[in-house]
Amino acid sequence: MxxxxxxxxxxxxxxxxxxxxxxxxxxxxxxxxxxxxxxxxxxxxxxxxxxxxxxxxxxxxxxxxxxxxxxxxxxxxPSIERHQGTRYFRSVGARSNKLNYALDVRAKWLWELVNLVGSEIRFPAPNLPDILPPEHGIHYTLEELESAAERVRRHWGLGDGPIANVVALFETHGVIVTRLSLISDDVDAFSCWIEKRPYILLGSEKQSSCRSRFDAAHELAHLLLHRDIAQEDLEEKSVRERIELEAHAFAAAFLFPRVAMMREFFSTRLSHLKGLKLRWRVSMQAIAHWAKRLGIIDDYQYVLFRKQISSNKWNKIEPLDREIPIEMPQWLLKCWRLFAARRALPAQGVEDTIGFSLDLIANLFGAPGETSLLTRSVVATG
Missing domain, CATH: 1.10.260.40 (lambda repressor-like DNA-binding domains)
Structure with missing residues (x-):
């Protein structure tokens, strides 16, 4: 036959x-x-x-x-749909959605890799306090936002002084933080909940540590304050504008509490604001804007400050932006090294074993372009 x-x-x-x-x-x-x-x-x-x-x-x-x-x-x-909460995009529309889809994919890949590494390595459990919804209506008042920021500080055992390293603080309390290329200069950061764990993706394009710290605190606000916002709600411009303003106020109160501002903001001289920036790691412009919001300075004083900023051409790059180091995530790379050791990953052929490119893993784990960190980890611990 x-x-x-x-x-x-x-x-x-x-x-x-x-x-x-x-x-x-x-x-x-x-x-x-x-x-x-x-x-x-x-x-x-x-x-x-x-x-x-x-x-x-x-x-x-x-x-x-x-x-x-x-x-x-x-x-x-693997499907992520039933595991992932709202993604806090800052803009939507035909042009923005293309970018948002790309960010969505990167968040999914990061989740996959976190789960892969987490099969061998235990990440810190999320330790974020519950924040009550607004007492009246859907808008948080300034007092409620300051109270929420203070609650987080107390929950994490912080006083009213400067935070040494925001990224390290978040990682310690179970937030997955990474710094990667977000494809566009128009995107500063991005956040979401996945499987009851908070994720914050910071852009690597921003060269100001102070502004990036503010972005991180801004995303923490979304994670804590806006979990009731559905993805479709963000289609409405008014909703996006509201939660952005709330996140900005929370971030300012979290990084530079009112009690400290009242004590230390006693001059609008640029030299004084530069000193405050060095101490609190918050941009001069954010400090001045927060002082106006708190009523420490009036509109006239704030306009004079803005004119000085403009005349010095500091709108985008301020003094100390190049001197204060960017805060880099550490947990994901450390966990990768332990994972590589326990799995005995080979020095060659890691991409065949994992299924993701080394470039992608390095980018998602907060070391864009530094694939040598991954291969050194494998070689050193394998």
Whole structure:
């Protein structure tokens, strides 16, 4: 009897979802990707829906265009939908949504890697206090926002003085913090809850430590104050504007409490504000704006301050911005080293084992462009 040879599906294991993720992360349309790899947009659509599967030669071209290793596209993609809460995007719309989709994908990949590392390494449990909703209506008053900031400080055992390192503080209390390229200079930070754990993604593009600390505190406000906001609510401009103002006030009160401001803000001289910036690690402009909000200075004094800032061309880059070091996350890289040791990851072929590129892991774990940190970790601890 003649045997009939049967060949397995030549693309068995290909994950359509991974193709969608990688394309969205690069902010490419199907047509754009198709042109790059000499295919039709219709073919990419078939691959993404699973109606057809590419052979290995096509997968290699896709992987090259989307800067992922081939094993990434052969790795199943877990669903995050029922685990993830609202993502606090600062803008929406046709132009912004393309960027938001890319940020969504990066948050999902970070979650996957945290779960992977967390299978071997225990992360600190989230330790954030519950914050009551506004007493009247949907708007927090300034007093309620200051009270919320004070509650967090007391919960974490902080006094009324400057916080030495905001990122390290958050990590100690179970917040997953990373600093990565957020693709656009228009995005400062991004946050969400995933599986009852808070995530804060800070942009690596911002070169001012003080402004980045403010961004981190701003995102903490969203995580604590705005968990009742549904994703569709953010489609309304008025909702976005409201929660942004609330997050700004919370961040200012958290980083520079009223009691300290009343004691230390006694002059609008630029030299004095520069000293306050050095002590509190808050930008001069944020300090002056907070002083006006608290009624310590009036509108006229604030306008004079703004004119001085403008005449010195300090609107974007202030004194000390280059001197005060950027706060870098540490937990994820430390946990990676322990994970690599326990799993005995090989010095070569890590991408085949993990399914993510080393560039991507380094970026998601707060060391953009520093893949040597990952390979050194593997070599040193393997």
């Amino acid at each position: 003649t045997k009939v040879l049967s060949f397995p599906d030549r693309s068995s294991g290909f994950s359509p979802a991974r193709l969608v993720e990688a394309r969205l992360a690069k902010q490419k349309s199907r047509a754009e990707l198709a042109r790059e790899i000499d295919l039709s947009g219709q073919a990419i659509g078939h691959y993404e829906t699973g109606e057809r599967r590419p052979d290995m030669s096509v997968i290699i071209r896709i992987a090259s265009a989307l800067e992922q290793p081939v094993p990434f596209f052969l790795k199943p993609s």
